[in-house]
Amino acid sequence: MNPSQIKEKLLEILISNGYQYEKFNVFPSAKKEFGDFSTNLFFKLKKTEKQISTDDLINLIKNDPWIKENFEKIEEKNGFINFFVKNQVVYATVEEILRADRAYGKNNLGNKKKVLIEFVSANPTGPLTIAHGRQAAFGEALARILRACGYSVTKEYYLNDCGRQMELLGVSLKARYLQLKGIPAEIPEDGYHGEYLKDIAEKIQDIALDTDNKFFENFAKEEILKMIKKDLADFNVYFDSWFPESELRNNGDVEKIIEKLKEKGLVYQKDDALWFKSTVFGDDKDRVLRKKDGSYTYLAPDIAYHQDKIKRGFDILINLWGPDHAGYVSRIEAAVKAMGFDPEKLHIIIVQLTTLYRGKEKILMSTRKGQFITLRQLMNEVGPDSTKFFFLFRRADSHLDFDMELAKKQTEENPVFYIQYAFVRAMHILSFGETKGFKQNDFIHADFSLLKQDIEIEMIKRLKNFPLIVEQAAKTLEVSKIAGYILDISGTFHSYYQKFRVVDENEDLSLARLALVKCFSIVMQNGLDMLGISQPEKM
RNA sequence: GCGCCUGUAGCUCAAUAGGAUAGAGCAUCUGCCUUCUAAGCAGAGGGUUGCCCGUUCGAUUCGGGCCAGGCGCGCCA
Numbered sequence: 001m002n003p004s005q006i007k008e009k010l011l012e013i014l015i016s017n018g019y020q021y022e023k024f025n026v027f028p029s030a031k032k033e034f035g036d037f038s039t040n041l042f043f044k045l046k047k048t049e050k051q052i053s054t055d056d057l058i059n060l061i062k063n064d065p066w067i068k069e070n071f072e073k074i075e076e077k078n079g080f081i082n083f084f085v086k087n088q089v090v091y092a093t094v095e096e097i098l099r100a101d102r103a104y105g106k107n108n109l110g111n112k113k114k115v116l117i118e119f120v121s122a123n124p125t126g127p128l129t130i131a132h133g134r135q136a137a138f139g140e141a142l143a144r145i146l147r148a149c150g151y152s153v154t155k156e157y158y159l160n161d162c163g164r165q166m167e168l169l170g171v172s173l174k175a176r177y178l179q180l181k182g183i184p185a186e187i188p189e190d191g192y193h194g195e196y197l198k199d200i201a202e203k204i205q206d207i208a209l210d211t212d213n214k215f216f217e218n219f220a221k222e223e224i225l226k227m228i229k230k231d232l233a234d235f236n237v238y239f240d241s242w243f244p245e246s247e248l249r250n251n252g253d254v255e256k257i258i259e260k261l262k263e264k265g266l267v268y269q270k271d272d273a274l275w276f277k278s279t280v281f282g283d284d285k286d287r288v289l290r291k292k293d294g295s296y297t298y299l300a301p302d303i304a305y306h307q308d309k310i311k312r313g314f315d316i317l318i319n320l321w322g323p324d325h326a327g328y329v330s331r332i333e334a335a336v337k338a339m340g341f342d343p344e345k346l347h348i349i350i351v352q353l354t355t356l357y358r359g360k361e362k363i364l365m366s367t368r369k370g371q372f373i374t375l376r377q378l379m380n381e382v383g384p385d386s387t388k389f390f391f392l393f394r395r396a397d398s399h400l401d402f403d404m405e406l407a408k409k410q411t412e413e414n415p416v417f418y419i420q421y422a423f424v425r426a427m428h429i430l431s432f433g434e435t436k437g438f439k440q441n442d443f444i445h446a447d448f449s450l451l452k453q454d455i456e457i458e459m460i461k462r463l464k465n466f467p468l469i470v471e472q473a474a475k476t477l478e479v480s481k482i483a484g485y486i487l488d489i490s491g492t493f494h495s496y497y498q499k500f501r502v503v504d505e506n507e508d509l510s511l512a513r514l515a516l517v518k519c520f521s522i523v524m525q526n527g528l529d530m531l532g533i534s535q536p537e538k539m
Numbered sequence: 540g541c542g543c544c545u546g547u548a549g550c551u552c553a554a555u556a557g558g559a560u561a562g563a564g565c566a567u568c569u570g571c572c573u574u575c576u577a578a579g580c581a582g583a584g585g586g587u588u589g590c591c592c593g594u595u596c597g598a599u600u601c602g603g604g605c606c607a608g609g610c611g612c613g614c615c616a
Contacts, residue, residue: 029559164615
């Protein structure tokens with residue numbers, strides 16, 4: 001039983017009685033006293049020309065055979081129609097979850113549509129920051145959720161491996177290398193001063209001191225890339241594809257896309273530079289593609305990159321960017337529109353910054369002062385799963401306060417432990433049940449109608465909501481909904497555990513309750529899996 | 540100055556494409572362990588949803604105007 005089934009039925013009833021109206025909602029009831037599902041149909045229907053009385057409509061609904069079969073009560077209250085599901089229908093959920101098992105919560109919303117999620121895409125000039133970490137956690141989780149919803153998802157990392165920043169990286173490494181050899185050398189002011197280049201310099205075999213910058217640039221790039229990949233792997237984030245910017249430059253795609261824009265009359269020359277008429281598509285000013293000195297801006301290859309994404313046949317493009325790129329959104333949207341791609345299918349999600357705290361104390365970060373916590377340091381200290389969870393609890397477009405002390409605490413104050421403890425408890429009960437001779441294979445044959453306690457019914461109903469939550473998360477591209485839901489059912493489970501014993505003398509009841517615990521563990525497992533968080537079976 | 544994001548309980552956050560009396564956790568106070576892990580549970584207090592208008596049956600949600608915080612606003616990436 002879910003809202004869309006009810007809505008479908010209501011539509012059917014309306015149509016067969018001469019009403020063509022579909023702009024109403026069916027949603028899980030706000031409160032228990034309002035039943036399980038509610039609809040605002042009356043409010044909406046009042047605005048239409050054809051009138052129908054409340055009683056007439058209620059009667060039509062009540063007399064429908066399908067409604068009779070599934071609901072024990074239909075009532076009108078405060079203008080809403082409330083639906084009360086029969087317990088017998090609720091029990092069917094237990095069987096449904098047990099049968100679906102690892103597939104429970106999945107759907108086919110995406111219908112194999114191809115989605116590209118581009119994220120992290122940090123320049124290979126230094127270690128990943130916590131801002132990248134949040135993007136990584138979010139992107140990985142979003143990909144898993146969309147896959148669970150039947151989308152064909154590719155996770156891609158766009159690698160800015162050319163341009164001035166890379167040159168500076170080479171120069172900086174060369175300076176470090178020379179210093180190591182006892183030769184005075186200075187890193188340029190706008191170069192990379194981080195300690196990590198010292199470590200990388202030490203890995204260089206003896207080479208001629210006048211080796212050109214390109215060598216150092218490549219060496220640094222490869223080493224840093226290794227480091228980034230290691231960080232991501234330890235954070236349980238994996239990319240399907242690494243897309244180097246250099247490819248676009250080398251194969252002439254940048255020139256080609258500029259030519260194409262020229263043909264459309266969207267490019268012009270001014271002040272010795274080449275401009276893109278992005279204002280035609282709603283940007284607040286036109287943007288330079290090729291600078292006076294003949295080199296490209298960041299935008300030019302990025303347009304070529306998006307052209308490439310489109311050419312590869314993706315139906316939906318999702319970009320996760322940091323807030324420092326927020327001002328860049330309208331120009332890339334303009335570019336995508338210029339290429340004739342439906343702008344509705346491009347989703348640029350700005351993943352907001354994270355502020356680290358130790359208790360009440362804010363950790364001030366400053367690259368200059370060398371006071372800087374990397375993703376590596378954060379996950380080494382807090383642990384990858386905890387780190388991920390904190391990143392995912394909050395909506396992407398909100399700033400996040402991340403208290404490292406709290407995240408490390410192994411107490412109830414820490415929501416991550418609260419959740420993990422709930423899961424561990426469930427697993428423990430299941431294995432305890434096995435020692436008492438209750439086999440998981442038999443759960444499906446249990447008499448679920450023995451689950452009569454209010455909290456048991458409530459638990460089942462909440463577990464029933466899981467697929468809806470997943471669907472919503474996919475539709476809104478909001479991962480935090482699943483994190484919140486998991487916290488929620490964890491609470492219900494703890495409460496249940498406290499109130500009732502699962503395994504006791506009554507064998508039939510024990511079996512039914514074990515089945516319920518199993519259902520809980522399935523949902524937790526599937527939910528945590530969608531978030532990309534591992535599930536500890538012991539603590 | 541302009542643009543984007545945010546503003547909800549003391550703190551951190553929810554609120555399912557506009558729904559009913561705005562909900563959780565932490566913190567505070569009061570109770571609960573010979574039991575499948577108390578890393579937990581039960582209960583209490585705590586609110587003019589930043590402020591003001593508007594749209595409507597109904598606004599935390601949408602629109603306009605203020606206020607506060609963050610981030611952008613290069614022929615950098």
